[in-house]
Structures are given as structure tokens and as C-alpha cells.
Amino acid sequence: MSDTTLLAVFEDIDPAANAVEKLHEMGVTDEDINVISGVPITHKMLGRPHPHTNVSRLSLMGAAAGFCFGVFLNYGTPYLYSVYVGGQFITPIPPGMIVMFEMTMLFAMLATFLGVFLDSYFPNYRPMEYVAEVSDGKIAVFFKCPEDEQKKFVDALGTLGAESVKPAEAQQL
Amino acid sequence: MAVTSKYFSGSEKAHADQHEEEDDPRQYLMYDPKPRGEMNAMVMESMYTTSWKFWLVMGILTFLVITCFIYAWGYMIAEGLWVAGVMRPSYWGIFLVNTVFWIGISHAGTFISAILRVFKAEFRRPFTRAAELMTTFGLIQAGASIFMHLGRVWLLYWLLPFPNARQLWPNFHSPLMWDLLAIITYILGSTMYLFLPLIPDLAMARDRTEGGWRKIFYRVLALGFRGTEGEWRHLQTAMNFFAFAIIPVMFSVHTIVSWDFAMAMRPGWSSTVFGPYFVLGALHSGMGAVAVVLFVMRYTMKHMDYFLRKEHFDALGKLMLIVTFAYTYFFFNDYLVQWYGGDKWTDALLHWLEEGPMAWMFYQLLLFNLAIPALTLWNKRIRQTPWLLALIGLLINVGMYWERYLIVPVMLTINRMPFTWKLYEPRIEIFLTIGTFSLFLLFYMIASRLIPLVPVWEVQEGQMTHTLRKVGKTHVPTVSEFE
Numbered sequence: 001m002s003d004t005t006l007l008a009v010f011e012d013i014d015p016a017a018n019a020v021e022k023l024h025e026m027g028v029t030d031e032d033i034n035v036i037s038g039v040p041i042t043h044k045m046l047g048r049p050h051p052h053t054n055v056s057r058l059s060l061m062g063a064a065a066g067f068c069f070g071v072f073l074n075y076g077t078p079y080l081y082s083v084y085v086g087g088q089f090i091t092p093i094p095p096g097m098i099v100m101f102e103m104t105m106l107f108a109m110l111a112t113f114l115g116v117f118l119d120s121y122f123p124n125y126r127p128m129e130y131v132a133e134v135s136d137g138k139i140a141v142f143f144k145c146p147e148d149e150q151k152k153f154v155d156a157l158g159t160l161g162a163e164s165v166k167p168a169e170a171q172q173l
Numbered sequence: 174m175a176v177t178s179k180y181f182s183g184s185e186k187a188h189a190d191q192h193e194e195e196d197d198p199r200q201y202l203m204y205d206p207k208p209r210g211e212m213n214a215m216v217m218e219s220m221y222t223t224s225w226k227f228w229l230v231m232g233i234l235t236f237l238v239i240t241c242f243i244y245a246w247g248y249m250i251a252e253g254l255w256v257a258g259v260m261r262p263s264y265w266g267i268f269l270v271n272t273v274f275w276i277g278i279s280h281a282g283t284f285i286s287a288i289l290r291v292f293k294a295e296f297r298r299p300f301t302r303a304a305e306l307m308t309t310f311g312l313i314q315a316g317a318s319i320f321m322h323l324g325r326v327w328l329l330y331w332l333l334p335f336p337n338a339r340q341l342w343p344n345f346h347s348p349l350m351w352d353l354l355a356i357i358t359y360i361l362g363s364t365m366y367l368f369l370p371l372i373p374d375l376a377m378a379r380d381r382t383e384g385g386w387r388k389i390f391y392r393v394l395a396l397g398f399r400g401t402e403g404e405w406r407h408l409q410t411a412m413n414f415f416a417f418a419i420i421p422v423m424f425s426v427h428t429i430v431s432w433d434f435a436m437a438m439r440p441g442w443s444s445t446v447f448g449p450y451f452v453l454g455a456l457h458s459g460m461g462a463v464a465v466v467l468f469v470m471r472y473t474m475k476h477m478d479y480f481l482r483k484e485h486f487d488a489l490g491k492l493m494l495i496v497t498f499a500y501t502y503f504f505f506n507d508y509l510v511q512w513y514g515g516d517k518w519t520d521a522l523l524h525w526l527e528e529g530p531m532a533w534m535f536y537q538l539l540l541f542n543l544a545i546p547a548l549t550l551w552n553k554r555i556r557q558t559p560w561l562l563a564l565i566g567l568l569i570n571v572g573m574y575w576e577r578y579l580i581v582p583v584m585l586t587i588n589r590m591p592f593t594w595k596l597y598e599p600r601i602e603i604f605l606t607i608g609t610f611s612l613f614l615l616f617y618m619i620a621s622r623l624i625p626l627v628p629v630w631e632v633q634e635g636q637m638t639h640t641l642r643k644v645g646k647t648h649v650p651t652v653s654e655f656e
Contacts, residue, residue, distance in 0.1 A: 034401055034402070035401070035402055036399050036400045036401050036402075037400050037405070038209060038373070038377070038400055038630060038633070039209075039630050039633050039634045039637065040405040040406075040408075040409055040630075040634065041402075041405075043402065046402075048402065051402045051403045051406040052403075053403075053406050053407050053410050055407050055410040055411050055414070056410055056414065059411075059414050073334055073342075073345050074345055077334075077336070077342035077345070078342070080336065080340045080341075080342065081336070081339060081340045081341045081342070083341070092346060095345070095346040095351075096345070096346070098351045098354075098355075098425075098429065099345045099350070099351065099354060101421075101425065102351070102354040102355050102358045102422075102425065103354070103358075105358055105362070105418055105421070105422050105425075106354075106357070106358040106361065106362070108414075108418060109358075109361065109362045109365060109366075109414075109415065109418055109419075109422075110361070110365075112365075112411045112414050112415065112418075113365040113369070113411065115407070115411065116369065116407045116408060116411045117396075119403070119407040120396075120398075120403065120404045120407050120408075121397075122396040122397060122398070123393075123396040123397055124396065124397030125392070125393075125397055126397075128397065128399060130399050132380040132381075134380075134399070134400050135209075135213065135373075135376055135377040135380040135381070135400070136208075136209050136210035136213060136380075137208060137209025137210060137633065173376075173379065173392060173395070173397055173399070
């Protein structure tokens, strides 16, 4: 039996959290549920698993790359064409720290920004399952369920206070 | 006696009424929630509403940008730097005054947004974006001012970190290279930090726009954001990281700008406290500019009186007061050490500041930057009066501009070779200064009609976390943590 994706819209967090719990009871796994909202709602409030993110890891990698680039600019480039002036050391440490710091921060921030794009699949202009009411404060719960049990899910979520439960349609955002 | 008694009873009643009004939690935005849809509609309407006055100001600013920025700069490029007033001994003129001033303005955005976010100061919520925009637009003006100062602006790429044909790289031990790298880091970082929290509001604008170029504009910039749990998680992780990372970058930028001066062994410049003194000065002018911007927003944009309230001006006023004290401390520290040092040329400089032809600037600096804010911002009523706070903010910025003017061309004038002493007289720089100010205002006006200046989702998030809890006979405002 093929699955169908349903979309339930809720006014508030409490009924949405109850709906997620009910879906778990009815055998829907967390992988088949997605909640979208106009404000960040924590996973604990909804009883959902902690969403994984690579953003912090990418930030650290960016910082490391930036540090290496800063080291290269300071302690590498002067030796590519050495210009000794007045017998002074051409790779002094204190001024080098400034460039290393700026490069570390720049690369870390760029990597963080890029991390949001990579993890969120931005930009994404394909038709997606969405309801515009979400940006007006509603909470939408998407979930997959067997096609022949659709009515059972619609009734269950309707009882929990869903404003509407209908098949989700991909739309151009 | 009876009259006196009546008088006092009436006064007490008025006093009690005033207290009741002051205690009403609905005066605070966080305790006066509206449905999200309504707040969205208010912000969208504020973006769509323009009057003839708006277009008149836009027209004037566009004219000023074309004549004083584009034409004047083009003329200077075609003719050379001789059309400017910079010459021996003041090789650094208003262009660098403007650079330092605009970098200073840019500091408030980061300070308000990042530091207050880190410390979870709730009053920040409705005006973080307005402050962040100041950072980005201010840095654009700072960059433009440096390019003007370069003269041969087409050779800008000589500064970039790549080698010439002989594999000779730029000198990374020069403060001017630090400047370039720090400003690039700051402008990119602050623009990314502006954009990330903007994405959900752009998605809101996309959902509320029917068609036309605006729909395309919002659709492209919203990047396909829907508000899934994953998207919020990635966004919040990144925003938290930026809030911490941008703070040391912000401090580094103005410190490095101060080192452009402090690394030179000149009277007035060579000072070990120049770094923190410049940072505090930047915050001082930036805070003042935020007060002006918030006042203009509140009185010229629809529905902004709901989002920007007395409490926000009050909080900003307190911050300005604290920054005034810190700035005063560093100013006095810098001044006293130089005064006490007894160096012949430093004495001559200080004498020039106190009694020379630019003394009026020095005394206005003392009045606008130290005396007025320190003496007025104690008063709650002044802090809560938007036009008064904006006026104080404006005066602080005038004072800070004079301070930078004294530091750059005036301190260059009084050097160790008295036969070169000649007062700097700006020429085309005056037009270019008007041009950069006009461009900043023009950018801001355009942005006010293109992007939501109030981060609606952040306001709603704040309102969700604030509740009133009954304690004894009264209700006490409480705030819970969602993160």
C-alpha cells in the first residue's frame, strides 16, 4: 500500500505537540513527521528528536582553514620574495597575530554562512510542501501515512484541535 | 486646612494613577502581544506606505548623491587629488575623518544586536535589524571614503592579498593592510549576520506578496525557506555563532583603525589607550545614531509606535549613559597622560586645542560628548522622550565628528616641524562628505521600503516567552527560556 503525505494545521504549540504524540502512538515514525512554524519551536516542546546540524562543525573547519591562510600570509609570503630592510626580521610574530585573527574569523563566519546553505539546501526554488499560514503564526505538521488509513488520521488530528487536515500539495513558494 | 487636605488627596490620586499606569505591563511590547498575522500586516503596510514627503526626501537625496557623490568623486578622479584640500602637513583629511566616523557608526549595530543577543536582553528584539542595517550601510560609506582617499582608486587591487608579477606580496605588517583585512572581515561578517535573521521575514514577505517584482525579489532572497525544524536549527546555530564571533571582530576593527594613528610617533596619536578609546568612541556615536534612526522610524513609518516604545528609548538611553561614562574615562585618561607628559610638541598641540582656531570644536566635543549626555540621561523622563533622546544622539554624533576631525587633520597640523604648520582647509571633501551622508540616508530609505525593518519573528518569539505570573495580590512579569 502506498503512503500519502498529510498536512495538519494548528493554531498553537500545545495541540501540535499532542498531535505529534498521537502520530507516534499511531505508528508514524519521527522520520516521517516534519513540523514547520513561523517561529523557532524547540524539539523538546514538540517531543521530537534533536535536529542534527553540521553548522558548528563547518564553523570550526572554516576557522582552521582561515588560521592556516593567515599563517601563510604572515610567515609564508615574505619568503617568496624576501625583502630585508635594516636587518629586521621579516616574519615578526606580534603583527602577524592580527592578520591570523582576522583571517580565522573571516573564514569561520563564511563557513558558518555556507553551512546554513548546505544543511538547509538553500537556495531551493522547486515546488515544496508548504502552507503560507505558517508565516502568520500557524503550525503545520506534515506526516506520511498509509493511503487507506487516511481518514483515521484525519479524524484523530481533528479531535486534537487541527484546523484542517488535508493531503499536502507541493506549491511554488 | 480642608483645601490643603483636598489638594493632597487629589495629588495622591493622580500619583496613584500615574503609578498604576507605570506598572501596567501592557506598556511593554513583550506583554502586549498581537496575533502574528496582524503584526505581519502592520510591518508589511509600513513597507508599502509612502507619502509625497517620502518621495520628496528621496528626490533630494538622489540629487545630492548624483551631484555630491558620483559627480564630485568622478571629477576628483579625472582631475586628481589637487582638487582636495589635503596637502603638507595634513595629508590625511576629511576622507579619513569620514572613514573613522562611519566605522564608528557601524559599531552600534553589532553591539546592539550581538551583545544584547548574547546576554538575552529582551528589549533588543524590535530594533536589532534597524541597528544592523546601520552597520552595513555605515561600512559602505567607510569603504567609499577610503577609496576616495586613495586618489588612484583604480589601483585598489594593489592592496588585495595576491602577489605582483615578481611574486612580491603586500606587506602584512602594515597597519593599512590590517585595516583592509579587518574592514573586509567586518563588512562581510556583519552583512551575513544581517541576512541570516532576515530570511524568515523575507519568507513572510514572500507569502504576503501577490505578484510583481516584489514577489520575485522576496522569493529569490527567501531562498525557499519554509520554517522546518531543521532550517530553524541551522539558522539558530549560525546566529548564535555569529553573535559571539562578530563581537571580537567589531572590537578589532576600530582598534586597528586607532592603530593607524597610534603606531606613529606623533604628538596626540602615540597613545596606548587609543584602541579602547576608539572603540568606546565608536559605540558612543553608534548608540546616538541608533537613537536618531529609531526616532525617525517611529514617527515616519506606519505602526512603528507599536513596536518602538518608550521602554526601548529608555533602555537605549541607559546604554548611552553607560557608554558616556566609559568614553569619558578613556578620554580623560588619554588627555591627562599626554598633558602630564610634558613633551614640548604635545603641549603645543594641547595648547592649540584649547586656544587655537579649532578650539570651538574641542569645546563642542566636551559639551556634546561628555557634558550633555552625562547630565541629561540620568533623567528617566528625558530617556523616555524619543525626540529628546534623538537630539542628544544627534549632538553626540556632531561631537564625535569634531573629535575625529581634531584627531586627523588638526593633530597632523601640529607636528615637530613648526615651519610646516598650516591649517587644513577642506575643498571638494565637503561635497563628498555631503554625498556619503546622503548615500547612507538614501540606502536606509530604500531599505525601509524593501525589507521588514522589524524582525517580526523575533518579536513574536519574545512575546511567547513572556508571561504574567500571579504573586500574592499582583501579577509579576516573568520570562522563560525557549532555547
